[in-house]
Structures are given as structure tokens and as C-alpha cells.
Amino acid sequence: MSLGSLRPDVSDFLSPYLPPNNDENLSRPSVTLTYAQSLDSRISKGHGIRTTISHPETKTMTHYLRYHHDGILIGSGTALADNPGLNCKYGGPDAREHSPRPIILDAKQKWKFSGSKMQELFLSGEGKSPIIVVDKEPADKETGAEYLACSCTDLGSFDWDKMMHILRTRYRIKSVMVEGGANVINQLILRPDLVDNLVITIGPTFLGRNGVEVSPTTGMSLCDVNWWRGTNDAVLAAHLSK
Ligand SMILES: NC(=O)C1=CN([C@@H]2O[C@H](COP(=O)(O)OP(=O)(O)OC[C@H]3O[C@@H](n4cnc5c(N)ncnc54)[C@H](O)[C@@H]3O)[C@@H](O)[C@H]2O)C=CC1
Numbered sequence: 001m002s003l004g005s006l007r008p009d010v011s012d013f014l015s016p017y018l019p020p021n022n023d024e025n026l027s028r029p030s031v032t033l034t035y036a037q038s039l040d041s042r043i044s045k046g047h048g049i050r051t052t053i054s055h056p057e058t059k060t061m062t063h064y065l066r067y068h069h070d071g072i073l074i075g076s077g078t079a080l081a082d083n084p085g086l087n088c089k090y091g092g093p094d095a096r097e098h099s100p101r102p103i104i105l106d107a108k109q110k111w112k113f114s115g116s117k118m119q120e121l122f123l124s125g126e127g128k129s130p131i132i133v134v135d136k137e138p139a140d141k142e143t144g145a146e147y148l149a150c151s152c153t154d155l156g157s158f159d160w161d162k163m164m165h166i167l168r169t170r171y172r173i174k175s176v177m178v179e180g181g182a183n184v185i186n187q188l189i190l191r192p193d194l195v196d197n198l199v200i201t202i203g204p205t206f207l208g209r210n211g212v213e214v215s216p217t218t219g220m221s222l223c224d225v226n227w228w229r230g231t232n233d234a235v236l237a238a239h240l241s242k
């Protein structure tokens with residue numbers, strides 16, 4: 001897929017919601033939560049179904065966001081369902097240099113780097129190699145992938161603060177863009193202490209009750225809200241109220 005050009009008003013719209021250039025915060029990276037949803041708050045037609053919601057011009061906006069982040073984080077559900085590339089096609093020919101480092105939450109190692117789109121892009125010089133977050137170092141490590149062992153709670157969850165701290169200190173990742181999926185979004189939307197910026201594309205479509213829904217367990221309000229209006233989509237940029 002080649003990328004269309006960035007609409008001229010997008011950089012001004014997004015600038016208050018981008019990670020700082022000179023962030024020396026050592027405790028964790030700056031975190032941007034961003035995804036595309038339907039009018040009925042679905043992010044795909046169903047589990048395992050890769051679904052295009054964004055208009056091409058907002059897809060370009062997503063790549064512009066990727067350009068501005070050091071890391072791009074998804075859950076294993078998304079890695080398995082979408083086989084995503086997670087590289088950056090914005091910013092000229094040197095795609096690998098501008099691409100964020102993929103970070104996959106995969107405690108039980110269900111996803112394989114080998115044979116994936118990410119591996120294809122890595123081998124062709126168009127993307128970076130992933131960091132796979134696991135609950136313990138695997139005996140068989142896949143060539144090209146790095147493993148971040150992060151212990152899980154009794155409920156099988158990584159401690160986000162600990163994981164982010166390791167990404168910042170060991171991997172020198174100063175900014176992380178979290179793209180999903182629903183499980184990850186529903187956790188982080190309730191973490192104003194961890195999420196610095198929120199950017200949601202809303203596409204003019206209903207995906208129906210079988211779609212994968214995003215909806216946190218409790219309410220959460222937003223502040224510093226701004227809207228951008230494209231050909232088809234609207235994009236909300238905001239901060240989570242503390
Ligand atoms: N429209 C959009 O912008 C996007 C849509 N999607 C869609 O979302 C769907 C996938 O969503 P989900 O099934 O909810 O999967 P998910 O991508 O949120 O992954 C969930 C998995 O990630 C791991 N995980 C997440 N948080 C964890 C934690 N704190 N500790 C340990 N492990 C953790 C677990 O293995 C969990 O089963 C797909 O259909 C995909 O197409 C995904 C990303 C963006």
C-alpha cells in the first residue's frame with residue numbers, strides 16, 4: 001500500500017498531542033493511545049477479522065504518528081488477527097529509520113515472528129525487529145526478535161508501569177504509540193497516569209454487535225479535546241482527565 005500525502009492542517013492539529021522532542025523522563029516513555037473505531041464503538045467486524053475503518057487520508061495520519069514515536073505496541077490478539085506490518089511509510093524512502101520498534105504483548109508466546117509481515121518488512125529493510133513481552137524467557141528464541149521477560153500477576157497481567165519502565169531504561173524507548181486491540185485499549189483508557197495523549201479516528205460505519213467493541217469497565221472523561229474533520233472521518237485528540 002502506498003501512502004497518500006498528509007493533509008496540510010494535520011500537523012498543526014496533532015502537535016499538542018505528540019510526544020515531546022526532548023523528553024528525558026526516565027521512569028517511562030510518553031504514551032499515545034490511538035485507534036480507529038466505528039460509530040458503534042467497534043474496532044473490527046469480529047475477532048480475527050482485519051477491518052479497514054479509516055479513510056486513506058487518516059491512515060496517512062496514523063503513519064505520521066508512527067513517524068513521531070520510538071515504539072508501537074499491540075496485544076497478541078491484534079498480531080494474530082491482523083498480521084500487521086507496524087512500520088512507517090511516512091517521511092521519505094528511509095522507512096526503517098523512521099519506523100517505530102514493534103512491541104507485542106504475548107505472555108504465552110502464541111504469535112510467531114517467523115513468517116509474519118513484520119519479519120518480511122524487517123528482512124527487506126522497511127521495518128524494525130520486534131520486542132516480544134513474555135512472562136518468562138523462552139527456551140527457543142526466534143532469530144531477529146528480542147524478548148522482554150516481565151512477570152505476570154495472578155490474573156495473568158503484566159504490570160504496565162514496570163513494563164514501560166523497562167522499555168524506557170533498557171531499550172531507550174522515549175515514546176510509545178499503542179494501537180490496540182480492544183483488550184489493551186480497554187485497560188489503558190482507564191490509565192490517565194500512563195496515557196499522555198489519545199487520538200481516535202471515527203469512521204462513518206456501523207460494524208454491528210458481532211464486532212470487537214471498545215468500552216472501558218467504568219466511565220472516563222476527557223479534557224483538552226480537539227476535533228479534525230476529514231473527507232469521511234472525524235478524528236478526536238484529547239487527554240484523559242486525571
Ligand atoms: N481499528 C483499529 O484501530 C484496531 C483494531 N484492532 C482489532 O482488534 C482486535 C484484537 O483485539 P483483542 O482481541 O482485544 O486483542 P488485543 O490485541 O488487545 O490482545 C489481547 C492480548 O494481549 C495480551 N495482553 C494485553 N494486555 C496484557 C497485559 N496487561 N498483560 C499481559 N498480556 C496482555 C494478552 O495475550 C491478551 O489476550 C482485532 O480484530 C484487530 O483487528 C486492533 C488494533 C487497532
Ligand SMILES: Nc1nc(O)c(N)c(N[C@@H]2O[C@H](COP(=O)(O)O)[C@@H](O)[C@H]2O)n1
Nearest residue numbers: 036051052053054062082084085086179
Ligand atoms: N488507523 C487505523 N485504521 C484502521 O482502519 C485500522 N484497521 C487500523 N488498524 C491498526 O493498524 C494495524 C495495521 O498496520 P499495518 O498497516 O499492517 O502496518 C492493525 O494491526 C491495527 O493495529 N488502524
